[in-house]
Amino acid sequence: xxxxxxxxxxxxxxxxxxxxxxxxxxxxxxxxxxxxxxxxxxxxxxxxxxxxxxxxxxxxxxxx
Numbered sequence: 001x002x003x004x005x006x007x008x009x010x011x012x013x014x015x016x017x018x019x020x021x022x023x024x025x026x027x028x029x030x031x032x033x034x035x036x037x038x039x040x041x042x043x044x045x046x047x048x049x050x051x052x053x054x055x056x057x058x059x060x061x062x063x064x
Contacts, residue, residue, distance in 0.1 A: 036042055037049050 036047060
C-alpha cells in the first residue's frame, strides 16, 4: 500500500514539475487563456460565451 502511494506521489510530482518547467521555458511564461470569450478557436465556431443565455453576460466580457 505504501509503495503504491509513493509511486503515485512521485508521478504527480513529476507531472507538476514538468508543467512548471515548461512554463518557465516558454517565451512569455504564462498559462494559456482558457476563458471562452477569449478563445480564438471557439470564436471561429461562433461560441462566444457559455453563460450568455443564463446570466446575461454579466460574468464575462464577451460583449454580445
